[in-house]
Amino acid sequence: MSPKKARTIHLILYVTAFVLMLLVYIMQKSDMYTFILPLAFGAGIILIGSSIIEMAFWRCKHCGRYLGRQKFIEYCPHCGMPIE
Numbered sequence: 001m002s003p004k005k006a007r008t009i010h011l012i013l014y015v016t017a018f019v020l021m022l023l024v025y026i027m028q029k030s031d032m033y034t035f036i037l038p039l040a041f042g043a044g045i046i047l048i049g050s051s052i053i054e055m056a057f058w059r060c061k062h063c064g065r066y067l068g069r070q071k072f073i074e075y076c077p078h079c080g081m082p083i084e
């Protein structure tokens with residue numbers, strides 16, 4: 001998987017988890033407790049999956065190093081090569 005593809009998937013999963021957490025928050029406020037646990041659990045799983053993808057594939061193709069927390073970069077901060 002290319003780093004840019006991994007970044008896209010990571011961001012989509014991150015936003016999905018955020019939306020789920022928002023739903024949990026809203027449901028908690030309006031006393032809808034039925035779906036809170038599965039939603040919170042799902043959000044946790046998605047966050048973990050997203051982190052694993054990021055750690056595994058958000059890496060420079062040239063020097064192989066982790067590209068860092070910053071997601072909107074075009075060049076590797078370590079070797080300066082463009083991110084594919």
Ligand SMILES: [Zn+2]
Pocket residue numbers: 060061062063064065076077078079080081
């Ligand atoms: Zn690099």
